[in-house]
Amino acid sequence: MPLKIHGAPVGAQAIILAVLASMGGFIFGYDTGQISDIVLMPDFLERFGQLQSDGSYAFSNVREGLIVGMLSIGTLLGALVGSYISNWLGRTRAMSIFCAFFSIGVLIQVTAISDWVQIMMGRFIAGWGVGALSAAVPVYQSETAPKEIRGTLVATYQLLITLGILVAYCFSIATRSANTNGANWRIVVALGWIWALILGVGILFMPESPRWLVAKGRYDEAKRSIARVKGCTIESDHVEYTFSEIVTDVKKEEAEGVGTWFECLFGKKGIPKLAYRTYLLMVLQAIQQLTGANYFFYYGATNFVSVGLSDSYVTQIIFGAINFFCTFFGLYVMERFGRRWPLIIGGLWQAAWLFAYASVGVIYDTNSKGTGSFLIAAAALFIFGYASTWAPGIWILTGESFPTRTRQKQASLAVAANWTFNFLLAFFTPFITSAIDYAYGYVFAGCNLFGAIFVFFFLYESSDLSLEQVNKMYGAPGLKPWRSEKWLPEGFSSRSSEMEDAKYTARRFAEHQENAGNAPADTIPARTSDETMHDTGANPALATKEKPVAQQV
Template sequence: MKHFVQGVPIGWVAIMLALLASMGGFIFGYDTGQISDIMLMDDFLLRFATCSTPGDVSTCSFSTVREGLIVSLLSIGTLVGALLGAPTADFLGRRYAMSAECVIFTIGVIIQIASERVWQQFAVGRFVSGLGVGALSAAVPMYQAETAPSQIRGTLTATYQLFITFGILVAYCISIGTRDISNSGSWRIVVGIGILWALILGIGILFMPESPRWLAAHDRMEEARSSLARVRGVSEEEAKSHHIIAGEVEEIKSSIEYERQVRAGWIDCFKPKNKTLYRTLLGMSLQSIQQLTGANYFFYYGATVFKSVGLSDSFVTQIILGAVNFFCTFGGMYVLERFGRRRPLIVGGIWQSIWLFVFAAAGTSVDPTTHPGIGKLMIVSACMFILGYAMTWAPGVWILIGETFPTRTRAKQGSLSTAANWIWNFLLAFFTPFISSAINYRYGFVFAACNLTGAVVVYFFLYESSDLSLESVNMMYTNPNCKPWTSGEWAPPGYSSRQDLIDQTRAAETHKPLTLEEGKMEKLSESSADGS
């Protein structure tokens, strides 16, 4: 069974692999969303917080250090996991690596739900779970980018971020359903359900095709051809003579053969040749800025923030915020396919900065606990910020991590970039209680400035990679005549414009011969083989 996108066959497997692999994002989102509400649950406070009157939850509270460590140790685990994710995915293959990482995550969950009175055990469990989540965050976008057809690559890769937001929302909903349970089930159920998500991904991914680029790199070309055929919805027999499959196999093969000429180690990620260092720093910067937008300020500490604003039920507000985040990500998938990568990130950075400024200015000028109107304005501004984030920076950065780097260093550069995300994730999770207690809502001004910085970085340094194959993206970055602000019009040698490339590719793939098409494809292949 197959459908056609831009006149090109797309199999149902392409959709399934994107959805299933994105369960890795769901797992991360679920783990991120649950902790904010769990920290306010009565039984959790009685067990792990400091209580001046034993048994009286109203006298229980977490110290700043303890709160920061419980929340942030997940991020330390994800940092280590992200760095280990690349070699694991390269050694085991993308699918088996994801299954192994689900096992690690499950072990972490078991450690958490087995905690009785020692908060350090719960925190260590979050660290172990983080190892699995971090490794998945490196493997999933890479797998999706390498396996998804280029015609829908952006949308399918963006499902990773969509599932992160869905996981956050589901965690909020389950938390509000269990919070009134008087015993440890209030938080143990929320944490333990995470095992179900790991089982779905760990077992289900084994039924999906392996990355054709990984198979080709391990001299398994027939399996690579079979993988491409399954994704395209083409039968095994038909694949042997299918023009689209043959073209993709040759493009992958030529790219792999060139990159075998140079051994790629970690140090190669920091070599300036072919703008490799440039792209490593760009990927790390984009992932860092995604954290510095301030989104996780609301996801990790949202319940606490909204409770301080004077809301009677901060759990409900968290669900509203999570729902805005989830549903707006659908819009983000459309925006990033329709308007490319650069423009949405620039507009998003400016939009997010404006609403964070409103949030911080409102909370700083008047005490929101005594002025309900100000509290409502802060909630609205937070929702408007999340709207912009969910439609631009949230899915956009994960798409770019999958399509910006050259094949021979893609796994390692992806890991370095993702590690930068987790470093800032940890720093924000751990230090936010300290910073908030010192400057209160003025913290929003810091995030507003970071969003503006993000828009500037995108304008001056990010190249427009939409509508290009991964091999063509590499050619664009290494073309000295192409600048970031002109990259939206760039096309590979032999094509007059980006639109010409799109038209020619569609024509070729739908059996509509165009003049000089064969010559143009030959030039493209030669340029790719030269590594230019």
């Protein structure tokens, strides 16, 4: 028997596919986490670093920035190019191909002997796979997950990013004594093949996105996909209603033609706030990077020697563990309190602790253990807020804010903004910290404050709505973002309802009957797909009186 949430069935398959697809996030996090420790390993330094006057080896700011940041350049390109493969082959097969790209990049890195450019290019190619996955996974999860738990399931992507970072830190500390022929760093990098294999093969056994299937005209497969996710039979009223809603929305969008990059950036008449939503998520993805989280995850190990944690690997594990475990709280927060207010409060919380972090670091002696302890605490409390709000929230919004016909392209553009700023931070942070040191925290504090204000004035509340209803909300006349949480789809008494209220459905059907009885047969207007959706999907007793939408299109 499927689990019931707000009266709607949710099958175990929905949870399995969300967690499995989130292995794409695990790969992302693992590749992000491993490099911060690998660049400190003696063998890696001797092979790819530069000989210093005292006989030691170290990386210049430029070389370290390129090795760390080149992954982000690959992910930027992968996020954009991957949209074509996802729209052409489908979400599941595309993710399998992206895992193959990542595996090739891992191979190039593992076989490097002494050329640092080979490491850099291996990370660049692996980044193609990571970037394509980062755009495809939230879209696939949002298109497939039931709306009742969509936020939680899509947020598992961020949860597994944090798990990947933590696991990378743990493997780095476990292998650091294996110095033979660079085994310590090679093992850590090579383990990436395991995660790619799990996702690349496992995802092929998961149901394809029903929205992609409907767009391709494969209606029976779409119904089977919905049924598997809901844990119902294909004849279930819940399956029929969801299917009819998807068909209605997809057919309306198809009438507008094929979605293009141009209209994603400049909008299209008849599609509500299309370009608005593209730039909205591009800004939010950029701000997610500008919160300063990766400042700690990429370079945090070097900032806290003064507190007595001389082992930088342990320092990284502490931050990775906080990030991972606090994300569980984030799953609850984003599902229980929606999207807008967690991001607003999270931005203010993060700004406050970064301001404190920067002020103490600038004013007081950072060689003091007391000062260092406060800096660690401030960073930990910042990460708590980030992991609970901005980390999962932006990925949820990336998957649920766009219409079907342009969803993959718009998600790719949004994710590309994330990776652009990811690279800029990874590359320029060594230069910036050498110039202004802890005052860097003021920059991030200002970005978090801006993020909270931006969300209040521009982000619409999309929690507890189906993807089709989100599209309608953005087209609601005169609706302001700060009032959007009160918006309801026509015929619904609350957002927690899976289908329209029975009274509304009965009234709509009675109107059709009355109109049909008073008008000559040859003048009765054809029923729109939207009307059919309302009449046949919501009430099992009425479903036998009209043909389902799929039979009319």
